[in-house]
Amino acid sequence: KQRQTTLDMFF
């Protein structure tokens, strides 16, 4: 199973 991550953890 895959899921799309967001960029929030990089800010």
Place this chain on the structure above:
Amino acid sequence: MFKLILSDPSIFKTSFEAISSIVDEVQIEVDSDGLRLNAIDRSHITYVHLELKERLFDVFQCDEPIKLNVDTEELMKVLKRSKSDDVMELTVDGGSLIVTFEGAIKKTFKVKLIDLEYETPESPSIEYPVKITIPIKTLKESIQDIEIVADRVEFNIDQDFLKLKAVGEFSDAEVEYLHGEKVTEDARAIFAIENIKEMLKAEKFADTTYISLGDDMPLTLTLELLNEEGELSFLLAPRIEE
């Protein structure tokens, strides 16, 4: 006094081809160094950064820093009306951005400035283990090869190759590109092809294209103009295995 003149509007046009497909609204900041914008899409999957240095413009007058908030779709409709040999002029009048294209005929568009609904965070700086260059046309063609079998793609960089791989329901595909860079670590991450295609809409912008990658890290795609007069970069969040 605010007036920018660019003898090649295609830089603007090709940037906004990609930007307008990613975000609905942007804040364009202009000061004495140049023009820049940072934006992130509503789902926080793709971040875009555009920077055009003052020296790229034929005329650059900006006495005090200015922020121009525009609807990207509206601006794109206007930019599509430019021809490559037009000269583009940007000025501001009241609550509008005035865009003029002058070639065989002169066209003037007034694009209303808007109130932004949300703030964009500053560009994050991420340390990457791997960075290579690739002609953007090669990257585009590789993605077109992969997308016939699947809607996501694995980027895999080792010391010799960038490999793009996909496993589809009926077919698999793998594209190998000999990158010729000094790479000491391997890196692997998976991305949605739809998002990569949005970034590649800016293909005509680039003289040089860089890919930065790390294991399950965001993909950074950087398009750079000659003499570092301009840069368009994208950051794309990966898909990860649960």
